[in-house]
Amino acid sequence: MILVVYYSWQGHTEKVAAALAERVGAGLAEIRPVSEVGMFRKGMMSMLGMRAPIQPVQADLADVDHLVVATPVWSRKIPPYVNEYLSRVTNGRGKPFSVLAEMGGSGGENAIAIVRKALEAKGMRFVSSATTIESDVDAGRIDRTIEEFARTIAKAPMPAV
Numbered sequence: 001m002i003l004v005v006y007y008s009w010q011g012h013t014e015k016v017a018a019a020l021a022e023r024v025g026a027g028l029a030e031i032r033p034v035s036e037v038g039m040f041r042k043g044m045m046s047m048l049g050m051r052a053p054i055q056p057v058q059a060d061l062a063d064v065d066h067l068v069v070a071t072p073v074w075s076r077k078i079p080p081y082v083n084e085y086l087s088r089v090t091n092g093r094g095k096p097f098s099v100l101a102e103m104g105g106s107g108g109e110n111a112i113a114i115v116r117k118a119l120e121a122k123g124m125r126f127v128s129s130a131t132t133i134e135s136d137v138d139a140g141r142i143d144r145t146i147e148e149f150a151r152t153i154a155k156a157p158m159p160a161v
Contacts, residue, residue, distance in 0.1 A: 001063060002026035002153065006070035006100075007081045012137045013102040017070035019142060020100065023150040026068065029058045031085045052080035059088035061095055066156060067124070069115050070100040076107035078114050086118040093123035096156045100149065101131045128152035 004021040007030070008014035014030070021028040034053035061067060067089075071082045099115045101108035108131035116126050130149035132142050 002066045002068065003029060003058065003061070003064045004068040004070060005029045005031060005057065005085060007031035007072065007079055007085070008070075008102075009072060009079070012132075012134050013070050013072045013100075015137050016100060016102050016132050016142060016146070017068075019146045020068065020070070020150060023146055024153050027058075031057055031081050033081050052084055054081050054084045057085065059085060060090050062091040064092075065095065066127070066153060067092065067095065067097040067119070068100060068153065069097065069119075070102065071111060071115065073101050073103035073107040073111040076110040078111050082115070083118075086115065089119065089122055089124075092119065095124050096127045097124045098127045098149070098153055098156075099129040101129070102134070102137065103131060104134050127156040 002024050004017050004026045006013050006017035006028070008017070018028060020026070032055040034055060037052070069082065069086070071078045097119050099112045101111045103111070112129045120126060128149065130145055132145055136142055
């Protein structure tokens, strides 16, 4: 089973995550904050690498063969809600993961590196990453990126049973 987990504030990351999940036949799970705070506070929390409370979401990967984390990019970092999710991931040792960063214009590589570091520290195996731009999501120009990213996921060896 492939699981695409995402957080989306304005809907861009949700559109990209849903398109990818449909393309690879994955389950889709949303990271939802317990409560939203203002954009300034969220931005500061992101810049500082902080975490914020989230509602229950599948973080136990015992039944997951490949995890995809889809995250927006805020101040070249990831939202505090994605940080919290990453801290909750269990039973991922040896399993592959990929990262999808959705951004306004730049910072995707740094955001991907943050997710990668957190999951590799849990013994997971990085496979691939992709980035999308908000204006391309709005214009419906993400098909090629999603198709190419989906191929990297499909080619990834699954964990031994």
